[in-house]
Structure formats: structure tokens, C-alpha cells
Amino acid sequence: MCLVHEWIDREIAAYAPEYWGGDLFYDEAKAFYAAVHGGKVAKGSLVDLVNPFGRAWKNMKRAKSAGTVKDSNLNGDGLTLGGLLIFKKGGAVAYSHAEKTFGDHAPLEEVVKAAEAAARG
Numbered sequence: 001m002c003l004v005h006e007w008i009d010r011e012i013a014a015y016a017p018e019y020w021g022g023d024l025f026y027d028e029a030k031a032f033y034a035a036v037h038g039g040k041v042a043k044g045s046l047v048d049l050v051n052p053f054g055r056a057w058k059n060m061k062r063a064k065s066a067g068t069v070k071d072s073n074l075n076g077d078g079l080t081l082g083g084l085l086i087f088k089k090g091g092a093v094a095y096s097h098a099e100k101t102f103g104d105h106a107p108l109e110e111v112v113k114a115a116e117a118a119a120r121g
Contacts, residue, residue, distance in 0.1 A: 001022060001023050001025060002020050002022060002023070002024050002025070003024075003025050003026075003027040003032045004024055004025070004026055004027065005027055005028075005030050005033055005077070005080050005082075006026075006076050006077055007026045007028075008075060008076050010075075011075055011076060012024065014071075030080070032085070033080055033081070033082060033083075035085065036082065036083035036084070036085055036096060036097075036098050037081065037083065037098050038098070041080060042080070042081040042098065042099075043079045043080060043081065044056065044079050044080075044081050044099075044101055044102050045079075046079065048101050048102060049078075049102060054101070055100075055101050055103075055104070056101045056102040056103055059101070059102060059103025059104065060102070060103055062103075063103060078102075081098070081099040081100070081101075081102070082099050083096065083097050083098040083099050083106075084096070084097040084106050084111065086111070086114045086115055086118050087118060088118045088121065089118070089121055094114050094115075094117060094118040095110065095111065095114030095115075095118070097110075097111075
């Protein structure tokens with residue numbers, strides 16, 4: 001499942017078929033974003049986006065060169081940081097990753113391991 005913190009029809013129409021094959025849900029209250037960041041919605045800095053020596057810039061270059069991101073724009077709130085939560089049966093959090101800067105991802109091996117463990121119970 002994928003949660004979005006704002007619903008802009010043309011952005012959803014462009015994003016969903018290109019980057020996400022599953023269900024999208026609108027988290028208007030940004031409850032997920034607060035939960036993954038310890039109770040408060042985290043915002044990245046505009047400076048991070050324009051610093052060619054920073055991690056966010058490197059993440060964007062990597063995504064573009066890998067073909068992961070084909071297009072980007074300045075529509076909407078681009079500063080809210082996201083993350084990943086994996087839940088065990090019963091609702092307890094099995095794994096959490098909070099984005100520290102734009103484009104941070106949880107290590108894939110950790111995600112797979114946590115998902116497998118959560119599925120087993």
C-alpha cells in the first residue's frame with residue numbers, strides 16, 4: 001500500500017501508473033508521516049534540494065540515471081519526508097525507516113528480512 005500526504009489529481013494520475021501498481025490512500029491528517037518520524041511530521045530543507053554536494057542531490061541524480069525517476073516537478077508540497085513501516089499480524093510495528101533527506105530508502109535486505117519475519121508472525 002502507498003500513502004500520499006496530498007491528493008492532486010493530475011499528480012496522482014501521472015504517478016500511479018508509472019511508479020506504483022497497488023492501491024493509493026490519502027493520509028490527509030498525515031498520521032503516517034508523524035508516526036514514522038516519532039510523532040511529528042518531518043520536513044526536509046529546500047537547501048537540501050539545491051546543494052549539489054548533499055545526499056538529497058546525490059539521491060536524485062542516482063534515481064534519474066537509474067531510470068527510477070523519469071520526470072519531476074515543483075507541484076505540491078515537496079518537503080514532507082516519508083518513510084516505511086512494516087507491521088506484524090496484530091498491528092505491532094516490525095520495522096520502521098524514517099526518511100532523513102529526500103530520496104532516502106530503507107536498505108532492501110532489511111525490508112525483505114523484516115517483511116518475511118512479520119509474515120511468519
